[in-house]
């Protein structure tokens with residue numbers, strides 16, 4: 367029983383920030399992302415009855431005990447879902463340069479969910495696959511689909527209505543997402559720990575929840591109308607609100623470094639010069655810049671001139687899950 371699947375990473379425009387259920391990875395709010403063409407994880411899964419435990423290879427090397435324990439917990443959920451006991455060999459390759467500041471957990475868990483269920487002979491639809499991937503990492507919920515994707519937060523306690531769906535296909539509206547790589551100076555707070563601390567201690571968190579569902583509405587309207595400036599404005603404001611919640615946490619924290627602020631300022635200057643460019647930032651110092659393809663070279667040139675910028679990866683909307691020959 368073996369299968370190979372590929373899943374692409376995604377960038378949230380309206381952020382997932384906070385869980386209402388840590389065990390089931392149920393979010394406090396809905397989120398919206400673009401799946402990217404350039405970065406993905408390819409995973410082969412083989413279940414074998416002779417194995418006494420799971421084996422997890424990542425980029426050709428056995429992972430450490432902590433990563434293996436996380437993957438085994440995820441596979442236990444899949445084994446329970448499929449009603450099997452067998453252990454598995456997981457072989458994943460990330461075409462997601464970790465240094466690029468992309469969380470490969472989104473593409474990683476989505477690829478494992480797809481390959482393992484396929485290897486077990488389950489032909490799951492996107493909704494079921496999305497709910498399974500969610501149990502590995504929240505943002506993986508969205509990587510099952512290509513293009514522009516909404517993860518509906520759902521209301522039910524069992525999470526049976528918390529899954530993603532595609533809003534617009536990857537070929538229906540071409541945007542550019544520039545991943546701007548800054549030198550990273552210090553160990554960051556993981557997104558999992560960061561959102562937990564924020565939910566539990568930040569007085570600004572209620573303000574986040576008061577406005578994020580309207581941001582989802584505005585972003586979906588902008589995508590339907592191909593209104594880039596409306597999408598850019600609501601995405602940039604949403605990212606700033608997410609990061610503002612952390613400053614009120616106990617202890618306070620921020621992911622921003624001097625280079626982060628410098629790029630933010632340069633993007634705002636470009637807008638004053640008449641170029642429609644907007645930024646978003648996740649749980650790290652790196653900045654992702656949204657622009658239309660015909661402005662890509664001017665935005666890239668302006669940013670590459672900055673001493674703080676180490677590299678820039680150009681991405682566009684990409685596909686959802688694909689199954690590859692074994």
Ligand SMILES: O=C(O)C[C@@](O)(CF)CCOP(=O)(O)OP(=O)(O)O
Pocket residue numbers: 377378380381382383391397469471502503504505506557558647648649650
């Ligand atoms: O991607 C977004 O919507 C926004 C973030 O990237 C903001 F930084 C959070 C991603 O969180 P994730 O790593 O999925 O957490 P997990 O569920 O605890 O594994």
